[in-house]
Amino acid sequence: MDGSTTEHIPVLAEVLAEQIKLPKDAVVVDATIGQGGHSLLFGKRLGPKGAIIGLDVDINAIRRAQSVLEGLLCRVILVNSNFSEIAQVVRGQGMEKVDFILADLGFCSAQLEDDRMGLSFQKNMPLDMRLDKRLTTTAADIINRADEKTLADLIYKFGEERASRRIARFIVERRHREPITTTGQLAAIISNAMGKGGWSRIHPATRTFQALRIAVNNELENLETLLGSVPALLRQNGFIAVISFHSLEDRIVKMDFKSNEKNGVYKIITKKPISASRDEVSENHRARSAKLRIAQKV
Numbered sequence: 284m285d286g287s288t289t290e291h292i293p294v295l296a297e298v299l300a301e302q303i304k305l306p307k308d309a310v311v312v313d314a315t316i317g318q319g320g321h322s323l324l325f326g327k328r329l330g331p332k333g334a335i336i337g338l339d340v341d342i343n344a345i346r347r348a349q350s351v352l353e354g355l356l357c358r359v360i361l362v363n364s365n366f367s368e369i370a371q372v373v374r375g376q377g378m379e380k381v382d383f384i385l386a387d388l389g390f391c392s393a394q395l396e397d398d399r400m401g402l403s404f405q406k407n408m409p410l411d412m413r414l415d416k417r418l419t420t421t422a423a424d425i426i427n428r429a430d431e432k433t434l435a436d437l438i439y440k441f442g443e444e445r446a447s448r449r450i451a452r453f454i455v456e457r458r459h460r461e462p463i464t465t466t467g468q469l470a471a472i473i474s475n476a477m478g479k480g481g482w483s484r485i486h487p488a489t490r491t492f493q494a495l496r497i498a499v500n501n502e503l504e505n506l507e508t509l510l511g512s513v514p515a516l517l518r519q520n521g522f523i524a525v526i527s528f529h530s531l532e533d534r535i536v537k538m539d540f541k542s543n544e545k546n547g548v549y550k551i552i553t554k555k556p557i558s559a560s561r562d563e564v565s566e567n568h569r570a571r572s573a574k575l576r577i578a579q580k581v
């Protein structure tokens with residue numbers, strides 16, 4: 284991300300700005316600071332008594348956000364942490380309650396382009412996928428070591444890929460001949476496994492790559508831990524907003540908000556998830572699958 288020129292446009296920024304009104308001394312936790320796009324937007328409305336606490340697992344995102352947010356009036360505290368540790372991070376700053384928690388899940392366009400991340404099937408790069416380089420298992424480790432059934436189950440469960448068994452078989456056959464170490468190799472194996480009929484609107488490797496990324500980064504469990512920490516951290520009338528990019532994440536957010544509403548903890552602001560307008564999608568392709576859900580602490 285550092286040194287990259289890929290611009291990250293914050294998704295659903297206008298809708299968020301419209302829906303979330305904060306006092307000037309608010310404390311905002313941006314659980315996924317990324318390139319600081321959303322934080323800049325909210326930070327501009329805060330005064331010197333306000334604060335932004337930004338988290339990211341990617342150290343380069345933290346460095347980049349630091350320079351983007353320079354010059355804001357409010358305090359800016361950036362921490363290279365997983366959002367599953369949000370409670371410890373906030374308490375570590377001597378704070379008990381916050382006004383707004385935002386999580387814009389997944390990865391930035393700059394990370395997709397970054398060879399060190401190894402996320403893209405459009406470009407050939409080392410098969411890594413760890414957003415947090417402190418993690419020890421890469422996508423290549425899983426692809427070369429997991430047995431065929433484990434691979435197939437993982438691709439089915441986290442990628443909702445119907446051809447998971449066939450893809451797993453092709454992967455295992457290939458790795459007997461040579462280790463699979465690049466995204467290009469893996470994308471070609473998947474395309475082969477899917478054959479011509481596999482080409483729908485999306486690239487045949489899309490779902491398998493999603494599954495691997497979720498597994499490598501423990502994404503669903505981390506999201507559940509984050510959501511579990513939010514009620515105790517939010518001040519009364521404070522907001523939680525989550526932008527998700529695939530149905531597995533969105534389902535987790537939806538269920539969490541519903542159960543908290545049932546228990547009298549939240550009021551759901553978005554009865555249905557908000558998607559990006561056609562204009563936004565035409566300007567920012569990444570926004571096409573974004574779904575925003577907002578709830579307010581009662």
Ligand SMILES: C[S@@+](CC[C@H](N)C(=O)[O-])C[C@H]1O[C@@H](n2cnc3c(N)ncnc32)[C@H](O)[C@@H]1O
Pocket residue numbers: 291292293294314315316317318319320321322338339340341344364365366367387388389390391414505
């Ligand atoms: C879509 S980007 C956020 C973009 C940001 N909202 C902006 O406007 O620039 C998602 C960011 O979340 C980070 N991330 C993903 N999973 C995380 C986790 N469990 N904890 C902390 N950060 C995470 C990624 O490294 C990435 O920088």
